[in-house]
Amino acid sequence: EVQLVESGGGLVKPGGSLRLSCATSEFTFSRYSMSWVRQAPGKGLEWVSYVSGSSRYIYYADSVKGRFTTSRDNAKNSLDLQMNSLRAEDTAIYYCVRVKGSWYADFWGQGTLVTVSS
């Protein structure tokens, strides 16, 4: 069974940084694109970023562009999200998802909570 396990969430002050990681297993990681999707408390889903299998294509939501960086290590089967200049509105559960086709998320991690507050 495909496994996606996020880590690195926590409480951070506005303007601070945090790095999320997603450890994957039970599939050939390098063959799949990956994304981060977040969900603010009591709100809907918001796509954050996309990275192709080779990292050739990387896209970001306008709300995080220039502040967040998505990267992957195919040798370690892991996906990262470096988040800088964090704002209160970045408070959310962050999900690591496996992507197929033109974009659909066929597997989701359990999520990691990021809270930005002073």
Place this chain on the structure above:
Amino acid sequence: QSVLTQPPSVSAAPGQKVTISCSGSTSNIGNNYVSWYQQLPGTAPKLLIYDNDKRPSGIPDRFSGSKSGSSATLGITGLQTGDEADYYCGSWDSSLSAVVFGGGTKVTVL
């Protein structure tokens, strides 16, 4: 304000049918595939429908998807109490080079 528009809530009695609409534009639904996700309370979302109308293995045929023009619809027949959840549509938006989601629809079984 979400790029894709869904009704905030729908409801029906057990055994009945509900439909959830998802309205977009030519830059997303009109020219790209739609997927649907179910989020049960306190859990991560789960893929229900992909490529407009395909069900992953393990998803019962009570769930169906369709697309017409720039709109899509999720149907749930034989409604069960276990179907109470939030449902989201999603699609790639070619103009934004971004994934867009609907605001979500809460399904209540009366």
